[in-house]
Amino acid sequence: MNYRFQNLLGAPYRGGNAVISQNTQLISPVGNRVSVTDLIKSQTLTLPVQSSSNVCRLAVSPDGTFLLTVDENQRCLFINLHRHVVLHRVKFKYPVNAIQFSPNGKYIAVGTGKLVQIWRSPGFKKEVFAFELIRTLADCNDKVTALNWSPDSKYLLVGSKDLAARLFYVKEKLKGFHSNKPFLLLGHRDSVVGCFFSVDKKSGRVNRIFTIARDCYIFSWGYSGNDGKIDEIREEGSEPPSPGTPGKESDGKKRKDFDGKDGDLCEEEYLHKQKWELLRKDDFPQAPAKLTACDYHKGLDMLVVGFSNGVFGLYQMPDFVCIHLLSISREKITTAVFNELGNWLTFGCAKLGQLLVWEWRSESYILKQQGHYFDVNCLAYSPDSQLLATGADDNKVKVWTVSSGFCFVTFTEHTNAVTALHFMANNHCLLSASLDGTVRAWDLFRYRNFRTFTTPSSRQFVSLAADQSGEVICAGTLDSFEIFVWSMKTGRLLDILSGHEGPVHGLAFSPTNVSLTYPLIKCLHWLDVAMFHLTFFSEPELHHHGTKLFACGMFLNGKGSVESFPHTHDVLTVVYRPDGRQLACSTLDGLIHFWDPINGELMYTVEGRRDIAGGRLMTDRRSAANSSSGKYFTTLCYSADGSYILAGGSSKYICMYDVADQVLLRRFQITHNLSLDGVLDFLNSKNMTESGPVDLIDDDNSDTEEGVDKQTRGKLDYDLPGAMPNRGRPIIRTKCLRLAPTGRSFAAATTEGVLVYSIDESFIFDPTDLDIDVTPQAVDAALNEDQPNRALILSLRLNEDSLIKKCIFAVSPVDIPAVASSIPHKYMQRLIEALSDLLESCPHLEFILRWSQELCKTHGNSIQQNSRNLLPSLKSLQKAITRIHQDLADTCSSNEYMLRYLCSVGAKK
Incomplete structure (x- = not known):
C-alpha cells in the first residue's frame, strides 16, 4: 500500500519557460508539476510538489538551491530543490509574465501585470511572512514581458508590452527601497520579448544593452557621458536628475549602496547617470x-x-x-x-x-524528448518491468525506460489512434492495435515494424491479446463486432470470430490455460464477457447483461459450450488475476464482480460508487454528490500476487481494494490541478453566466502565445458511457491502469500524462515474529560470536533493511549453501527482496548471484508451491539480473577488439 508518486511520463513539456541550474540540471514545467532532468546522467525526475494550476513561470536561484514556480492562478511556491519540499507560499495579485532572481541571490524581481515588484528572497527559516516586498515599480503602461538583472544586482532592465524598455537603478536605503526614474529605451514597434545587459570582458562593467522586439528586430544601445567622465552623484535625499542629464564630477561622498555596504557612488551609478543612445538596429530575416x-x-x-x-x-x-x-x-x-x-x-x-x-x-x-500530443489511451509493462509502452490518440507508440523516465524509441507507422498494447513474453517484441485497421509487431532490438496484421476489409481495432506462447494474436473490433485471429509466425489470418452485437472492447488470455476472455460493448446499452479456447465454435446464444464462457477445442473444427455470468448492468471492463483463478469485471452501476472462471460462481462483489465519485464538471447542472456520471470503473488491474486490485475511471481518484475482504485500502488523487475539469467538488455559482461558465468564455482576441491550445476530446470518448463533451478544459480521467510484474510500481494513463507510482524505499517498521529478544543488539551480538546464520534470521524477523544486508555480507562465500538452506520459508520473500535491491546498487555481483543460485537450489520446491506470494519479489530479482546482464553484454561488446588486442599482446610477450 505504500505507493507514492515517482515520475510523470508522456509529457516532458507543456508550456512556460525552462531554466537550467548548475549547468546540467534542466528544470521544465509539466502541467502543475515540475520536472528536473539531469543532462549528464540522462535521468528525469518529476517533483512530488503540485501547484493549484498549470505552472507558467520558473526561476531558480544562482546557487541552484531554491526554485520559484508561478502558476496560472498567480500562486507562487518557493521550493527547496534538494529536499523536494515547499518552504513558502505567496499569491500575486496580477498575472506573472516574468520572474528572476538577482545574481547575488538576495532579491527576486517579479513582473506582475503592469508592475515590477522586488522581493527579498526567503531562506530556510520558517516564517509567517517569509516574502518581504521591498519596492514596487509602477512605471510601465502595459504588462511586463521581460526582466534582466545587471551582474552587480544594482540595475534592472524591464521590457513591457507598451513598446518600451526601461532601465532602473535600484538601491536600498536604511528606511526602505528607493529607485530613480527609469531611463526609457524607445523605438520598438512591437512588444519587447527580451532585454539583456552586455558586459565588457576586461573591465567587467556593463557597456551595452540589447532589447529584442516581437517583430523580429534587435536594438543595440550604448551609453556616452560628459566627455567620458562619470557624472556627479548628488547628496542623498535630493531630487534625482532626469535620465541622461549631464552633471558635475563626483565629490567622493560615501553612502549605503544596494548591498547595504559603504561604496563609491560614482561606481554605483555609472549606468544610470549616462545617456543611452541607439547604436544599431538589426532585423532577423x-x-x-x-x-x-x-x-x-x-x-x-x-x-x-x-x-x-x-x-x-x-x-x-x-x-x-x-x-x-x-x-x-x-x-x-x-x-x-x-x-x-x-x-x-x-x-x-x-x-x-x-x-x-x-x-x-x-x-x-544532448536531449530530445517529445510527449504525446493527445491523451494516452493504453499502457503495457515489459515482463521485466524495465520498459513501459504508451499509445495515444496522436497515432504514436512510445517506449519509455522506467528508471530514467526517457523515451528511447517512437513508432509512427500507425495512421489513427492507438488503442491497445501488449508486450510479448520474450521482452523484445511489442504489439499495438489501432483504429487504422492494423495490428503491428515492433522489434525493440532493431526498432522497426517487422510484421503487420490486416483484415480483408478495413476495421477499427480497440482490443488486443496474445497467448502465453506468443503464437496466436487476437484483436477485437469497434465497428464490425468481430474478433480476428492471426498466426504470429506467418502473419496469416486464421479465423474470424463473429456473432456479437457490440464492439469487442477488451481481450485477455487466461494465464493458466489456453482460453480467452473478451467483453463486448454495444452503444451504451449492454456488454458481454466471454471466454473460449482458441478454435472455431458454433453460433453462440447471446444474453444481454451477462458474462459468458465459451469452451472449445484447439484450432480444429469443434463445438462450443456457453455458460452465462449474469449482470444487472452493462459490463465495462474485465481482467484476469495473474494465477488465472479469478476474473474481475466492473459494471455501469459502480460494482466490481469477482468470478471463479472454473466453477462459474460469483465470489465477491465490491461497491465502489462512493469511492470513485468526486469532482464536478463545469457544465454539470447537478452537484457532485447528486450526479450519476463517472461513478463507475472503466479500467481494472490486479496486483502481482492477486491480493488487491486497482480501479480507475472518469474521476480524479484511483481506488485500491483488498480482494479477500472487499474493503477500500487507499484512494490516490491523481492531481490537484484546477486547470483541468472535474477536480473541484464544489463550483462557485458566481462564475456561471447566461452564456455558460466564465472560464469557458474566450474574451481574449490576441493569438495564443503563452501556452498550449485548448485540447478537445480524444477519439474514443464516445465509447465511455455517460461521457459529456467539454470543449473548454480537459477532463481529468484515468483511461488505463497497469501494475508492473515486479509489483513495485504501477502506471496510470491520465489526462495529466502517465503517472508512475512506486513503493517508497524508505524504511517501514514491519517486523515478523517480534519478541523481547529480537533486537539490533542481538543481531550484532550474533555477528560478534561468529553466528551468521542466527544473525540473519534475527534480522529477517526484525525486518530492518540495513541489518538484513549487513548480515548477508557477513556470511562467507563458503558458508552460503549452509546458511541458505537454514532460512525458513516464511522469510524467503524478504530475503529475495533484499538480494534484488543489492543487485541494483552494490558492486559485489558474484557474491549476490551465488546467494540467488543457492536459494533457488535449496528452496526450489517451496518457491514453486508459493509462487503466487513470491511472484513480485522474484520478478524484482529477475529484473535486476536482466539489467546487469545487459550492461555486461554491452560493455563486453564495446570492448571486444580491445580485449582481443590485449590478449594478443600478452601472448606475444
Missing part, C-alpha cells in the same frame, strides 16, 4: 513569423532566438553575425535558454510537448 523566445549569454556574447515558425537562430554579438539558423519544427518555440557554460541550447515547443537540448559546437543533440 524571419518575417512574417514572430519572435517568441530569446536568451543571451554574457560570457560568450551570444544570442539565441526562437520564432513562431519553429526556426531558431544563434548570433554572435554585438556584430550580429549568424552562426546557426535551423528549424526544429513547424510550431512555435516557446522557450530558448543557454546553460551556464553556453555550450548547450535548450528549446521547448509547448504545442508538440517537445523539449530539446542541442550542443551548437558539435551540432548534436
Whole structure:
C-alpha cells in the first residue's frame, strides 16, 4: 500500500519557460508539476510538489538551491530543490509574465501585470511572512514581458508590452527601497520579448544593452557621458536628475549602496547617470513569423532566438553575425535558454510537448524528448518491468525506460489512434492495435515494424491479446463486432470470430490455460464477457447483461459450450488475476464482480460508487454528490500476487481494494490541478453566466502565445458511457491502469500524462515474529560470536533493511549453501527482496548471484508451491539480473577488439 508518486511520463513539456541550474540540471514545467532532468546522467525526475494550476513561470536561484514556480492562478511556491519540499507560499495579485532572481541571490524581481515588484528572497527559516516586498515599480503602461538583472544586482532592465524598455537603478536605503526614474529605451514597434545587459570582458562593467522586439528586430544601445567622465552623484535625499542629464564630477561622498555596504557612488551609478543612445538596429530575416523566445549569454556574447515558425537562430554579438539558423519544427518555440557554460541550447515547443537540448559546437543533440500530443489511451509493462509502452490518440507508440523516465524509441507507422498494447513474453517484441485497421509487431532490438496484421476489409481495432506462447494474436473490433485471429509466425489470418452485437472492447488470455476472455460493448446499452479456447465454435446464444464462457477445442473444427455470468448492468471492463483463478469485471452501476472462471460462481462483489465519485464538471447542472456520471470503473488491474486490485475511471481518484475482504485500502488523487475539469467538488455559482461558465468564455482576441491550445476530446470518448463533451478544459480521467510484474510500481494513463507510482524505499517498521529478544543488539551480538546464520534470521524477523544486508555480507562465500538452506520459508520473500535491491546498487555481483543460485537450489520446491506470494519479489530479482546482464553484454561488446588486442599482446610477450 505504500505507493507514492515517482515520475510523470508522456509529457516532458507543456508550456512556460525552462531554466537550467548548475549547468546540467534542466528544470521544465509539466502541467502543475515540475520536472528536473539531469543532462549528464540522462535521468528525469518529476517533483512530488503540485501547484493549484498549470505552472507558467520558473526561476531558480544562482546557487541552484531554491526554485520559484508561478502558476496560472498567480500562486507562487518557493521550493527547496534538494529536499523536494515547499518552504513558502505567496499569491500575486496580477498575472506573472516574468520572474528572476538577482545574481547575488538576495532579491527576486517579479513582473506582475503592469508592475515590477522586488522581493527579498526567503531562506530556510520558517516564517509567517517569509516574502518581504521591498519596492514596487509602477512605471510601465502595459504588462511586463521581460526582466534582466545587471551582474552587480544594482540595475534592472524591464521590457513591457507598451513598446518600451526601461532601465532602473535600484538601491536600498536604511528606511526602505528607493529607485530613480527609469531611463526609457524607445523605438520598438512591437512588444519587447527580451532585454539583456552586455558586459565588457576586461573591465567587467556593463557597456551595452540589447532589447529584442516581437517583430523580429534587435536594438543595440550604448551609453556616452560628459566627455567620458562619470557624472556627479548628488547628496542623498535630493531630487534625482532626469535620465541622461549631464552633471558635475563626483565629490567622493560615501553612502549605503544596494548591498547595504559603504561604496563609491560614482561606481554605483555609472549606468544610470549616462545617456543611452541607439547604436544599431538589426532585423532577423524571419518575417512574417514572430519572435517568441530569446536568451543571451554574457560570457560568450551570444544570442539565441526562437520564432513562431519553429526556426531558431544563434548570433554572435554585438556584430550580429549568424552562426546557426535551423528549424526544429513547424510550431512555435516557446522557450530558448543557454546553460551556464553556453555550450548547450535548450528549446521547448509547448504545442508538440517537445523539449530539446542541442550542443551548437558539435551540432548534436544532448536531449530530445517529445510527449504525446493527445491523451494516452493504453499502457503495457515489459515482463521485466524495465520498459513501459504508451499509445495515444496522436497515432504514436512510445517506449519509455522506467528508471530514467526517457523515451528511447517512437513508432509512427500507425495512421489513427492507438488503442491497445501488449508486450510479448520474450521482452523484445511489442504489439499495438489501432483504429487504422492494423495490428503491428515492433522489434525493440532493431526498432522497426517487422510484421503487420490486416483484415480483408478495413476495421477499427480497440482490443488486443496474445497467448502465453506468443503464437496466436487476437484483436477485437469497434465497428464490425468481430474478433480476428492471426498466426504470429506467418502473419496469416486464421479465423474470424463473429456473432456479437457490440464492439469487442477488451481481450485477455487466461494465464493458466489456453482460453480467452473478451467483453463486448454495444452503444451504451449492454456488454458481454466471454471466454473460449482458441478454435472455431458454433453460433453462440447471446444474453444481454451477462458474462459468458465459451469452451472449445484447439484450432480444429469443434463445438462450443456457453455458460452465462449474469449482470444487472452493462459490463465495462474485465481482467484476469495473474494465477488465472479469478476474473474481475466492473459494471455501469459502480460494482466490481469477482468470478471463479472454473466453477462459474460469483465470489465477491465490491461497491465502489462512493469511492470513485468526486469532482464536478463545469457544465454539470447537478452537484457532485447528486450526479450519476463517472461513478463507475472503466479500467481494472490486479496486483502481482492477486491480493488487491486497482480501479480507475472518469474521476480524479484511483481506488485500491483488498480482494479477500472487499474493503477500500487507499484512494490516490491523481492531481490537484484546477486547470483541468472535474477536480473541484464544489463550483462557485458566481462564475456561471447566461452564456455558460466564465472560464469557458474566450474574451481574449490576441493569438495564443503563452501556452498550449485548448485540447478537445480524444477519439474514443464516445465509447465511455455517460461521457459529456467539454470543449473548454480537459477532463481529468484515468483511461488505463497497469501494475508492473515486479509489483513495485504501477502506471496510470491520465489526462495529466502517465503517472508512475512506486513503493517508497524508505524504511517501514514491519517486523515478523517480534519478541523481547529480537533486537539490533542481538543481531550484532550474533555477528560478534561468529553466528551468521542466527544473525540473519534475527534480522529477517526484525525486518530492518540495513541489518538484513549487513548480515548477508557477513556470511562467507563458503558458508552460503549452509546458511541458505537454514532460512525458513516464511522469510524467503524478504530475503529475495533484499538480494534484488543489492543487485541494483552494490558492486559485489558474484557474491549476490551465488546467494540467488543457492536459494533457488535449496528452496526450489517451496518457491514453486508459493509462487503466487513470491511472484513480485522474484520478478524484482529477475529484473535486476536482466539489467546487469545487459550492461555486461554491452560493455563486453564495446570492448571486444580491445580485449582481443590485449590478449594478443600478452601472448606475444
